[in-house]
Amino acid sequence: MNLVNRVPIGQYVPGNSVLHRCDPRSKLIGTCLFLILVFLANTPLSMIVAALVCFVGIGISRVPILYVLRGLKPALWIIVLTALLQLFMNEEGRLLFTWKFLQIHEQGVRDAVFVSARIILLMMTASLLTLTTSPIQLTDGLESVFSPLKRVGFPAHELALMMSISLRFIPTLMEETEKIAKAQMSRGASFSSGSLIKRVQSMLPIIVPLFVQSFRRAEELAFAMEARGYRGGVGRTKYRQLRYGVVDVGLGVVIMVVAVVIIVFRT
Amino acid sequence: MDIRFEEVGYTYGKATPFEQRALREMSLSIPYGQYVAVIGHTGSGKSTLIQMLNGLLAPTEGTMAIGDFILPVKKKKGLEVLRQKVGLAFQYPEYQLFEETVRKDVAFGLVNMGLPTEMIAGRADAALRLVGLDPDKVGEKSPFALSGGQMRRVALAGVLVMDPQVLVLDEPTAGLDPAGHKEILEMVARIHRTEKRTTVLVTHSMEDAALYADYLYVLNEGQLWMEGTPADVFCDPKRIRAAGLDLPDITQFIMQFNERLKAEPLSIKPLPYDIFDSEKLANEISHRFGRKGGVRR
């Protein structure tokens, strides 16, 4: 047991809000549709509608807004870069500001604001999905969404099971990595000096045992699975049943309304 | 290389929501050359404690001294030297083997020390012999081609090769059969005797702790709960049990023996509590019950 283990991976915040209780399939599909709509929204009005829906979503999810904002951090630079590009590269509209060769035009400001808002909105929506849906639910949802493709030979069950196994072993492997690293450090290994090649080579004492151990684990895991009667997806039932409920209908209606607004007001 | 802890504490994930205090207010001192055992239930802080011994973890409270090294340190520089002097073998050390040959793996620590190549080979072979392996037979094999018990030995050789002044072992016999178990512990005891180093053994086996160590540290919920010679520690069954531990079989036997003696007196002396070796115990008993010594009513 160690620290990495105690810090949950991913962003899921357990809860019991309406959004938490939504079927993962409708959340997956809903989020995708919503993202496409935000892409298509190109008037301020439709953007405001979309933003409103998103913020209401965050509100009823009861997820602390801080968590949502924190999710924006990794992409901050992309937002800034894009905004700057829009700001300085646009030469339409009134000239607002000049300094040396830099010029800011009215349309540039408008575009910068609009595009930044769009990116932020996209990210928040995507965040909201993972904040309110546990990875297991998402895997189940994905399996279910893609299971019609089983008929054409797409291994939806196998992929979902493998994803869930991977997910389950990530903390275990993190813990193991830390253990191996400590053991090698006890033998005088150091991991952070020299050129790129040197640095990668210094990771050998960790990576090789990690792979060796993983092969062992896989071997034992396969035995354990078959000992419990695993024989592929045929004839298998599922413990976690996905069921659409009233909430999902509500979600569908909301998305539909947003779609109508955005498409009608699209220029 | 005396070891001294003064009010040492360790908290994982300090200042995060996942804060976990694993050790608290621990003061102890291990004189050079002693064989000590650290016992305690799961999560009592044993692994945390031994990781501090070679600077893998720095105390978050208090200070500790290992020879001339004072921890926590400002710079990380001296830590490599400390790690050479304090050899640490984790649980299942064979899981860290990675080199192409046994020799190379054993020599890993020496290579990291920057020793000249000529010296390295000789010392690696010596370490292999020390753990009872024949370097000519296994030296050029892949470590992954060995049996579990041999891998364990190779991994231990990889720690011993640095010639540490303090040897720390976290459950070195986990998963071994009775013979392998005994061989490893006898080997450690032999190395302790001949090389005159400090040995720290972490174990869940009360029998091993009592049999091999001069001095015991009992941890409970991150605190130093008891310390003393095996006889001192194990003559207080209540306190030991309160720490979630039990007495060695042999001590339990002696206690029952002496209780029986009280209930159904025979004209013999009670058994002393400082016996942890079955052979010795058998001697004591046969003295009392044998034909010559004989029991008189």
Place this chain on the structure above:
Amino acid sequence: MRGKTRRMAVLSLLSAIGFLLMFIEIQLPMFPMFLKLGISEIPALVGATLFGPLAGVIVELIKNILHGILYSQDSMGVGELSNFIAGSTFVVVSVWFMKLMRESKLGYWVGTITGTIVMAAVMGIANYFIFIPAYGVLLNKSVPEIVAWSQLANSSITSLWALILYAVLPFNLIKGVIEAIITYPIYQRLRPIIKTVSQ
């Protein structure tokens, strides 16, 4: 049957390793921020070596879906999608050549270099048809407008293909080659171990 469960278990664990390795990517100084170098292709390479090219694709797929599921807002799937396309192409082509050349050292280099070239080409196509147009929609700009912007940075960029030729291709080529180099020692070391697993 036994083989199939084992294969699934091995690929699951390889995907988990791949996922973890995605977090130790190295940012090259002086390069644009999205040129990150890593060794997260190794598990897929190992998987493909063990069970064939499709296995490599599966490892790439799972690793990226997991990343998408756990950290969806990082790039809203765009990063994962491009990592998946690039990684799979690289792994499939590399391993195909390695197998062809009987896993010799030369085979590794021929494989990974060809893999890099094919990967760069595929990424060029993907950028032409997917990523750059999508970026345009995101920015509310048409593709010619993006090309015009890029022209300011480099005057020879006069069309979308030129943009890809001057920006996307070199980018992926450098990334692929450097990754092939840093992956080499690790992959070589794992090879004998892979042999014992494949028995």
Place this chain on the structure above:
Amino acid sequence: MSGSIIIRLTDVSFAYEGADERAVKGVSFEVKQGEFLSIIGHNGSGKSTLAKMLNGLLLPVEGVVEVNGAVTVDEERIWDVRQTVGMVFQNPDNQFVAPTVEDDIAFGMENLGVPPEEMEVRIMDALEKVHMTAYRQAEPNRLSGGQKQRVAIAGILAIRPAVLVLDEATAMLDPRGRREVLDVVHRMNRELGMTVIQITHYLEETLASDRIIVIDNGSKVGEGMPSEVYQRVDWLRSLGLDVPFASGLQDRLQKKGLSFPGLEMTTEGVLDRLWTSALKK
């Protein structure tokens, strides 16, 4: 029902691919319904290989393994065999398939096609039996080793097998975890009449079994009740094994000339003997 033979091995051998020597050589024995059987042997003696043949995870290269009348090589019946013989392995981490306790317990039932409503009931039932009800939603990395092993046992109980095989299921646990697991297993054996086959290096754990089988280098070299097997102290030591404390002490006392007819398995028994002999004088 109790007493009928549930597993029968006849001259069973196994060789791993590419290995020079057979890992299991001509082993025969029978297991009765409701029996508690222990298997001991040195590292690499072939215990795990043998165990994996009991439910057809490995198929013998020679000889026959019969479970409830079905031979394990019969592909038609292999799933019946696996449902009859449940198995818990050594490393608690490597048999935890799903991301939470309840999903993991459900895994075996999903494979058997148990309807979801029924699973619900069986999960609660199994969790109760192993005293883990409070951990239903827990993730494996928040459990101790002993708890993980109890979840593994619950996952087996949920598929309602007749036989439970434990391959060093306590090897990686601390004394407390070991006791937790053993308590559960013994209770299953006593109260549900479940047949238990246990492999272990902790000889004290075998004292309460009905029978012990000793394996050396792939062959069965001994068999009997604990009191019979642990009499042969020197022989066991020569096999890389040992004897539990009480037996070892009696052996030493005997060698020092104290007469000890028969063998006592507990310290109380030893004391009784000592006192009787003293009082007789």
